[in-house]
Amino acid sequence: MKDRYAQIQFIAANYLRLQGLRMVPIGLLVLFTGIWNNSRQGDLSGPILSFVGIAALYWLIDLYYNQVFGRVTPTPAQHKVELIVSITFSILAILSFVLDSAKILPISMLGVTLAGALAVDFWQATRSVRGEAFALFPEMLVSAIVIFIVSILPIFGITWWEAFGFKAQVEGMLAFDGIVLIVAGMWGHLRIRRNLSAGEAKSNDIAL
Amino acid sequence: MTSPFEQLANLDKLIHEPARLAILTALSACESADFTALRRLTGLSDGNLSVQLSKLEEAGLIKTKKQFVGKKPNTHVQISAKGLEAVQRHWERLDAIRKNAEAWENDTPTPET
Secondary structure: OOOHHHHHHHHHHOOOOOHHHHHHHHHHHHHHHHHHHHHHOOOOOOHHHHHHHHHHHHHHHHHHHHHHHHOEEOHHHHHHHHHHHHHHHHHHHHHHHHHOOOOOOOOOOHHHHHHHEEEEHHHHHHHHHHHHHHHHOOOHHHHHHHHHHHHHHHHOOOHHHHOOOOOHHHHHHHHHHHHHHHHHHHHHHEEEEEHHOOOOOOOOOOOO | OOEEEEEEEHOOOHHHHHHHHHHHHHOOOOOEEEEHHHHHHHHOOOOHHHHHHHHHHHOOOEEOOOOOOOOEEEEEEOOHHHHHEEEEEEEHHHHHHHHHHHHHHHOOOOOOO
C-alpha cells in the first residue's frame, strides 16, 4: 500500500523535473550549437532562427504541461537547491567548454560535466526513494552513464566524432549530448504519461 | 501492549481514507498544487477530488485559493501547518503499526496440526 503513496510523494516533489519534454528544446539547442560550430560558416541567421524556434517550442511545451498535467509549485527549500545546482553546473559547463576548445585534456570535460549534472539531478530526485530510484527515474541515470562513457573514449584512442564528420571532439560531443537529452526527454515524457494515467484511487468513504 | 487491530481502529479516519491520504501525501511534498495536478497525482475523478478537498478544508488540513487563468477557473491547494503535522504523524503511526504487526505475528503461537 505504501508504494503507491511513496510514488505520489516522489512525483509531487519532482513534478517539473519529471516533465521530460522540457529537456527536448535544451537538447535541440545543444545539438544545433554542435552542428553550427562544426560548420563555422560565420552566418548568424541560422543560430538566431534556431534559438527563436527553440524558445517558441519551450513555450508550447510549458503551455501543454500546465494545461494537461497542471502546476505544482516546489517548496522554497527545493527551489533554492535547484538554483544552486543549476548555477554551479552552468559555470562548470562554460569552463569545460573553454578547456575542450583548447584541447588540453584527452577527455571531454563538457561531457563529464553534463554527466555529473545528470547524476546529481538523479540523486537529488530519488533521495527519498532509494530502493526504487532507478525504476522511478531511469532516463537521468542512463543518460549520465552513456555520456560519461562517450566522454572518456578518447583515452582508449577512439576518436568517434571523426566517423560522423565532426572536426573536433567538442563539436561532436555537443551534438551527441544534444541527442541524448532529446531521447531522455522523450523517454521521461512517455513514463510520466503512463504514471499519471493510472485508474482512479478507490475511496472507501462510505464504509468509514 | 495494544494489538495492531486496535491501533488500526484508532487511526484518524479523516486522514486514513485512501483518497484523502493520497491528496495530503502529494501536498506534503510541495508548496502547492492546482486541481489538475492533484487529479493527475491521485487518479481521482473531478467530483471525488472536489468532495475530498472540501472535507479536508473543513477540517483545516488544507487551504484552497480560487483564481482565474484567462477565462478558466483554477484552484490552488496548499497543505496547512496542521495538515502537514497530521499527515507526518499519520505515516509515523502506520510505520509503528506495521512494525508492531510483524512483532505480533512472530509472537503469536501457531496452532498445532
